[in-house]
Amino acid sequence: MATVAPGVPTGPYHAVLDHIHPEPTSFIRKYIFSIDAKVIGMQYFITGAIFFVIAGLLAEIIRTQLLSPHGAILSAATYNSVYSMHGSAMVWFVVIPLLTGAFGNFVMPMQIGARDVAFPWLNLVAFWLFPVAGVILFSSFLVGAPDAGWTEYPPISLQGPLGTNLWCIAVFLIGISSTMTGINFMVTIYKMRAPGMTFTRMPLFVWGQFATTPLLFIATTALGAALAALFIERVFGVPFYDPKRGGSPVLWQHMFWFYSHPAVYIMIIPGFGIISEVLPTFARKPIFGYKMIAFSSVAISLLSFSVWAHHMFTSGMVPWLQLPFMIITMVIAIPTGVKIFSWMATLWGGSINWKTPALYATGFLITFTYGGLTGFFLAAVPADYHEHGTYFVVAHFHYVLYGGSIMSMFAGIYYWWPKMTGRMYNEKLGQLQFWLTFIGFNATFTPMHWLGLLGMPRRVATYDPQFQFWNQFASISSYVMALGTVLFFYILFDSLRNGKKAGPNPWGARTLEWMVSSPPPYYNFKKIPAVLAAPYDFGNPLPYLGLDAAPGATEATPTSASHPVPTY
Amino acid sequence: MAQRVVKPKTNLGPGFWPVTALIAVVSAVMVYLVETSPLPIGLIQAGAPADSIDALFRFLGAIAAVILNIVVIYTIYFGIVFARPKGAPANTIGVQIHDAPVLEFWWTAIPTILVVILSIYSVKIWADLQNSKGDVLTVEAIGYQFGFQFRYPKVKGVLNEMHLPLNTPTTIHVTSRDVIHGFWIPELRMKADMVPGLINTIRVTPTVPGTYHIICSEFCGVAHSVMRTDVVIESQQDFAKWFSRQGGGTGSGGGGSGAGIAIDQGKADVGQKLFGQKCSACHSVGPFDQKQVGPGLGKIFNDPAHLKLVDGDAPTPQNVAKIIHDGFQGDIGVMPSAQVNQLSNPDIANLVAYLASLSKK
Numbered sequence: 020m021a022t023v024a025p026g027v028p029t030g031p032y033h034a035v036l037d038h039i040h041p042e043p044t045s046f047i048r049k050y051i052f053s054i055d056a057k058v059i060g061m062q063y064f065i066t067g068a069i070f071f072v073i074a075g076l077l078a079e080i081i082r083t084q085l086l087s088p089h090g091a092i093l094s095a096a097t098y099n100s101v102y103s104m105h106g107s108a109m110v111w112f113v114v115i116p117l118l119t120g121a122f123g124n125f126v127m128p129m130q131i132g133a134r135d136v137a138f139p140w141l142n143l144v145a146f147w148l149f150p151v152a153g154v155i156l157f158s159s160f161l162v163g164a165p166d167a168g169w170t171e172y173p174p175i176s177l178q179g180p181l182g183t184n185l186w187c188i189a190v191f192l193i194g195i196s197s198t199m200t201g202i203n204f205m206v207t208i209y210k211m212r213a214p215g216m217t218f219t220r221m222p223l224f225v226w227g228q229f230a231t232t233p234l235l236f237i238a239t240t241a242l243g244a245a246l247a248a249l250f251i252e253r254v255f256g257v258p259f260y261d262p263k264r265g266g267s268p269v270l271w272q273h274m275f276w277f278y279s280h281p282a283v284y285i286m287i288i289p290g291f292g293i294i295s296e297v298l299p300t301f302a303r304k305p306i307f308g309y310k311m312i313a314f315s316s317v318a319i320s321l322l323s324f325s326v327w328a329h330h331m332f333t334s335g336m337v338p339w340l341q342l343p344f345m346i347i348t349m350v351i352a353i354p355t356g357v358k359i360f361s362w363m364a365t366l367w368g369g370s371i372n373w374k375t376p377a378l379y380a381t382g383f384l385i386t387f388t389y390g391g392l393t394g395f396f397l398a399a400v401p402a403d404y405h406e407h408g409t410y411f412v413v414a415h416f417h418y419v420l421y422g423g424s425i426m427s428m429f430a431g432i433y434y435w436w437p438k439m440t441g442r443m444y445n446e447k448l449g450q451l452q453f454w455l456t457f458i459g460f461n462a463t464f465t466p467m468h469w470l471g472l473l474g475m476p477r478r479v480a481t482y483d484p485q486f487q488f489w490n491q492f493a494s495i496s497s498y499v500m501a502l503g504t505v506l507f508f509y510i511l512f513d514s515l516r517n518g519k520k521a522g523p524n525p526w527g528a529r530t531l532e533w534m535v536s537s538p539p540p541y542y543n544f545k546k547i548p549a550v551l552a553a554p555y556d557f558g559n560p561l562p563y564l565g566l567d568a569a570p571g572a573t574e575a576t577p578t579s580a581s582h583p584v585p586t587y
Numbered sequence: 588m589a590q591r592v593v594k595p596k597t598n599l600g601p602g603f604w605p606v607t608a609l610i611a612v613v614s615a616v617m618v619y620l621v622e623t624s625p626l627p628i629g630l631i632q633a634g635a636p637a638d639s640i641d642a643l644f645r646f647l648g649a650i651a652a653v654i655l656n657i658v659v660i661y662t663i664y665f666g667i668v669f670a671r672p673k674g675a676p677a678n679t680i681g682v683q684i685h686d687a688p689v690l691e692f693w694w695t696a697i698p699t700i701l702v703v704i705l706s707i708y709s710v711k712i713w714a715d716l717q718n719s720k721g722d723v724l725t726v727e728a729i730g731y732q733f734g735f736q737f738r739y740p741k742v743k744g745v746l747n748e749m750h751l752p753l754n755t756p757t758t759i760h761v762t763s764r765d766v767i768h769g770f771w772i773p774e775l776r777m778k779a780d781m782v783p784g785l786i787n788t789i790r791v792t793p794t795v796p797g798t799y800h801i802i803c804s805e806f807c808g809v810a811h812s813v814m815r816t817d818v819v820i821e822s823q824q825d826f827a828k829w830f831s832r833q834g835g836g837t838g839s840g841g842g843g844s845g846a847g848i849a850i851d852q853g854k855a856d857v858g859q860k861l862f863g864q865k866c867s868a869c870h871s872v873g874p875f876d877q878k879q880v881g882p883g884l885g886k887i888f889n890d891p892a893h894l895k896l897v898d899g900d901a902p903t904p905q906n907v908a909k910i911i912h913d914g915f916q917g918d919i920g921v922m923p924s925a926q927v928n929q930l931s932n933p934d935i936a937n938l939v940a941y942l943a944s945l946s947k948k
Contacts, residue, residue, distance in 0.1 A: 095812055096809050264867075345710075346706045349706055364690070402640060472630065478811060527678065
């Protein structure tokens, strides 16, 4: 430690760090304005969970309204605000921040053997924009919440209540937060991997985060511009979108979907990463086709930039332009299919330990495949002429968003819960919670496919009485899902009070975060380990050097980052 | 900690081939059901393009059913036969394979081929729709908050109901007066967004008489849920009767309309303001070729390249007023009538005065 200033103790590297950046002792610096990625990750989890509960209650209000074809509880105006806020909150304030900010911050630095992210202060700012933006979003209920859906197409959004302005501000702020997180994670993963962790030795969850980062900081800028223009038009009257004054309503749709289609992949690629960690751990065998899974995430990420107009096949554009968007959309099915087959092959021949995370990962395989296949029906332009704007679309995107993103998050939370808290959850209740959610989910959203095909448009507060039976079926099933969610939170609180001590590695997993105590210590690693191989070879000894070195030893310092010297 | 390696299974697993056969049988049954069900979407086909769109839907359904069977049944089967037996030690490991290049090649290649086939088939149906004949009857549908209006050739003003004759290729131009609406007839499987300032076109050929719904499929405000109306598909004789009751087929374009407009009382400055509100979404004030949706109107009264108006009449103030009053429909596009645009006769006079002032510059 030759570079240390005079008077600073030398010795193991962490001791030096402790001196420069000692672990904060005040409550505020430790738990409120922390710069520790793990604490920020937990803050994201807690904030996201609060928004998930609110947005979930809005969903149950929607389903309760639709118990009756005439609208059971709300006026059409209130109902429009409720479903608009449900969608906005779930996309921007639950799924995106949880999959990137929460899982990314808590797990990713440990998995690459780093002590923190590259820009801890940027991380702090990015997190605090999130609850602030969330409060702004939900305060719009006080002045008239936005009522034109989460897509807020002008010109109808130009007529929307005052809360639409707050919606613009809130989503703009969360977009800035996303951009910060994207840059932070990209630099962290690129520069801060432990010695020896080449790209093909990175855990697949890290690959998922890495493939997501360009979406976060490139696509989000288009949304920011669109939102700024909408806000300026609503507040100052500059006509960007109003056709009566020379604006173009279709311009908004292009800019919105240029962000929001990549955002779909922001909401699923990190989930792919979670599944790729959970399945090998519980099947006790290497992930099948590591490189194919890693590179297909990157392929999906790049392709996702050139498919946005498949949301606009009926909006009005040059007809031939529909074809490239259709074909590129279908091409995305190829890397996605490769992933699904690889995960199935990971289950094959395993010694599967059927714990709750494994159940969720397998449930994800089924529901996400279903959602992906209905995507094909929507991608094929002529079929989309019929399906666009109907409940078929609602069914499709809930299958990929709930059956994909949220199922993967449930898998991830059960999987890393012992790492976060040091305590186990109640396994029996966890499995019961899975079955409630899985059955409730499928029963809620499957009927919506045929409701849409038979003629029920989306975003309606009342509907044709011929659709009553399946709507009631969906609503009652959604209460089963809600019961599952209540049970989920009970399981977490029960675990905090009564859970058994988990120990550092209750699942026998092999990625680096399981090599430290639970919950992990400040600075994650006393000594940064050297990495000798990808983490999934369950038949081999652990591929890490330097974790168990004697006290006082210096860190593993291989001669080159890509070719560490030690062998065993 | 040294891990005690328990010898893994190496065969494909008990019952692998029977399960594969089960997948084949279930898939075959499902494909048969999808391909033979008379109505794959469960809703009658009231005419073209419902038949070709349903054919595409069937094709997609068959492929999706097979893939879903493979994923779901194998996943459940693997989950059962490869579950760790009760009492097995916690460090039991599975088969330590990393990949199987041949297998991976095929599960990349086969989906790629399927995507190619699906793309070609979708493009073919798409091209059929684009090239389908629709010009025997041309109807204009205009959405507003909250309802639909229709304009027929040679019928003065707008109608609040839509009738379509059987077996008649029909082109429907849709647009909106205020916000974005959707124009969807589920029984025809056809939909287009009604976007203000833009005209979207669909072509249909009704073949089954009946009364069906036209449903708004884009959120358009507080009464979106109830924004729907009927479309009556009837024999050509019945349609002709209805059409003549609406005043259609009795003469040429409602001749003499706009006659009561006092053109000489128009004020150009008022007209300029109106133009910005009502016309500029589609028309520029440049020369004819500076088109947005419709032609530029800056030189409408003295354009050496266009000695006649789009309807073939001489560019007199009275004839321009007539087009604004009646609307226009032709190769160049469709313009809604004054009633749809909510223009009064004095408004028209003001607009004509403004256009005349442009042409003098």
